Amino acid sequence: QVQLQQSGPGLVKPSQTLSLTCAISGDSVSSNSAAWNWIRQSPSRGLEWLGRTYYKSKWYNDFAVSVKSRITINPDTSKNQFSLQLNSVTPEDTAVYYCARESDGGSSFWGMDVWGQGTTVTVSS
Amino acid sequence: DIQMTQSPSSVSASVGARVTITCRASQDISSWLAWYQQKPGKAPKLLIYAASSLQSGVPSRFSGSGSGTDFTLTITSLQPEDSATYYCQQGNRFPFTFGPGTKVDFK
Numbered sequence: 475q476v477q478l479q480q481s482g483p484g485l486v487k488p489s490q491t492l493s494l495t496c497a498i499s500g501d502s503v504s505s506n507s508a509a510w511n512w513i514r515q516s517p518s519r520g521l522e523w524l525g526r527t528y529y530k531s532k533w534y535n536d537f538a539v540s541v542k543s544r545i546t547i548n549p550d551t552s553k554n555q556f557s558l559q560l561n562s563v564t565p566e567d568t569a570v571y572y573c574a575r576e577s578d579g580g581s582s583f584w585g586m587d588v589w590g591q592g593t594t595v596t597v598s599s
Numbered sequence: 600d601i602q603m604t605q606s607p608s609s610v611s612a613s614v615g616a617r618v619t620i621t622c623r624a625s626q627d628i629s630s631w632l633a634w635y636q637q638k639p640g641k642a643p644k645l646l647i648y649a650a651s652s653l654q655s656g657v658p659s660r661f662s663g664s665g666s667g668t669d670f671t672l673t674i675t676s677l678q679p680e681d682s683a684t685y686y687c688q689q690g691n692r693f694p695f696t697f698g699p700g701t702k703v704d705f706k
Contacts (some may be wrong), residue, residue, distance in 0.1 A: 521700075523688075523694050523697070539694065540694070579648070583648060583649060583689075584648045584649065585645045585688065587654065589642035589643060
């Protein structure tokens with residue numbers, strides 16, 4: 475059974491960096507048949523996909539344009555986890571952040587089938 | 600970005616009723632669509648992928664249909680545990696985008 479366990483601070487000061495980690499059990503961050511995503515949810519923006527990392531002979535990333543200049547998603551194969559860093563945060567980045575696995579559907583979209591428990595992050599001084 | 604809309608925004612129905620939720624994409628996404636159920640304080644749960652494929656472990660009263668720009672999620676014989684908010688998501692183009700959600704509760 476695949477599980478994702480999130481960790482990281484729930485309070486970040488404006489202009490600082492939000493950092494979260496998602497530890498994977500039951501699968502591998504280096505799997506050739508999965509992508510590892512970060513998604514956030516807030517009352518004002520709803521569910522918002524932020525980006526993903528995946529391995530297909532080499533590492534790839536895809537990011538939402540809205541955060542592309544501020545976001546980093548890194549895999550850590552030694553710990554079988556992946557992380558999110560969002561720089562220069564503002565109160566608009568306040569949200570519940572989720573990590574999620576997207577199984578590779580090849581020629582179709584298989585959706586996000588495993589989710590972390592969510593981390594409420596508040597950006598405030 | 601591909602915009603996803605859903606209707607209705609909320610629906611109240613009786614136990615045993617049939618409920619249909621519509622999702623529309625602003626451009627053709629073929630069958631690159633997923634449906635999720637979310638209960639308060641919990642992460643979304645995948646119900647349907649590739650527009651009409653039932654995720655393993657999901658009750659067969661849930662079904663999805665459609666392709667192109669128009670999609671539906673149908674719940675036949677609504678059960679008390681189906682009270683939740685339902686979201687569609689397109690996976691055809693970046694950024695992946697979600698609909699605003701449809702809240703299902705009971706009369």
